Amino acid sequence: MLKTNKDRLIIQSVQGKIHHPVSAPSPYRISHEGIPHVLPATGGITYNVKVGDPAMGWVGDHIEPGVTIRNENTAENAALNTLSCIGNEARVVSGDAKGAKGFVTGTHGGVEHVIIYFSEEDMEKMAVDDKILVKAWGQGLQIEGHPEIKIMNIDPELFLKLGITEEGGIIKVPVAAVVPPYLMGSGIGSSSAFSGDYDIMTADWDEVVKNGLDKLRFGDIVLIKDADNTFGRGYLKGAVSIGVVIHSDCIKMGHGPGITTIMTCKESKIHGVIDRNANIANYLGIK
Known part of the structure; x- marks a missing residue:
């Protein structure tokens, strides 16, 4: 553990x-x-x-x-x-x-x-x-031995229920989907990821379907590639962020389902393991 x-x-x-x-x-x-x-x-x-x-x-x-x-x-x-x-x-x-x-x-x-x-x-x-x-309860949470990985916006007890494992210095996280960086929209450039969210853009529906994002659910845990949320939200090649789907799709340009960040690293030390059951409802007993 x-x-x-x-x-x-x-x-x-x-x-x-x-x-x-x-x-x-x-x-x-x-x-x-x-x-x-x-x-x-x-x-x-x-x-x-x-x-x-x-x-x-x-x-x-x-x-x-x-x-x-x-x-x-x-x-x-x-x-x-x-x-x-x-x-x-x-x-x-x-x-x-x-x-x-x-x-x-x-x-x-x-x-x-x-x-x-x-x-x-x-x-x-x-x-x-x-x-x-x-x-x-949760801001300031850290994994011992991994100062390069920033954790935010998640209850410590819930964090330990996510099925995260460590292997060869890599943190492996069960995720319902992987989001390419070019689909991230509203919220990019925010000065902090310690509150709020940013959106997966859905105007290009073919791209959404191609990446399996049309099946997203509220509470799904997702991995965002090349996304650095350490001191704000932006693109950084090799960076990885993990977040939770918190609001629905939107009709506005540049918007879509909102993602609240729970983990981020400037290096590729977080890997996603696809698991369609990676949803906070399953860890919190919500039916």
């Missing part, structure tokens, strides 16, 4: 409220083909989309599965998004669903949302503005 520094990491509370969906004065979203659409998008409680479901094919744009939270204080929301890690326990602390527990499943850049899984039964009791507390 991999050895990590998880016993020395801080567990700290961060909190937000279920965020109401918002709309610009004009309701239209323009597709990459120049066609205007009026569609559901980010925010709120999305009742019929959950982790493990397909990330493609929904009549929506940037759909966030489950429950979306944010904090209206800008600095506090930055901490909520930076410190919340995929797999962290979340607990409802106000409203009719008070006491219900779920898991963080991703952070969405641009809108600066934290996305959380709860059971269907618990979501039926929730309302916009209900407060949700996250036991934030």
Whole structure:
């Protein structure tokens, strides 16, 4: 088993409220083909989309599965998004669903949302503005003996459930798919990958199908080739990044399913092992 520094990491509370969906004065979203659409998008409680479901094919744009939270204080929301890690326990602390527990499943850049899984039964009791507390734990996680590999945005216990192995100085990670670098779009050039996500572009559908990305699901773990997320997001030959699919496909040019980074290395010391069951739902017991 991999050895990590998880016993020395801080567990700290961060909190937000279920965020109401918002709309610009004009309701239209323009597709990459120049066609205007009026569609559901980010925010709120999305009742019929959950982790493990397909990330493609929904009549929506940037759909966030489950429950979306944010904090209206800008600095506090930055901490909520930076410190919340995929797999962290979340607990409802106000409203009719008070006491219900779920898991963080991703952070969405641009809108600066934290996305959380709860059971269907618990979501039926929730309302916009209900407060949700996250036991934030994971930033600063390291694999002992591998300082060149940066880990981020993932709960330490979940990380150890991913089936990662070490062989000859190489870290092998089960992944559902491999993404070529030329398909990475919105989010490239961000100054940090310690929150938010960046998108797999899907305007070239033939290329998406060729790489098996048409079958992506929310929660899938993917490998991105030649992608350095160490101090931001960009292209670097030989670099490797691992991430989790956190929101749906999109109609906008340069956009598509969002990927929150959980591992990155400037060298080719992370290898992917294809496993269609490499999805956080299977490690967190989400059905």
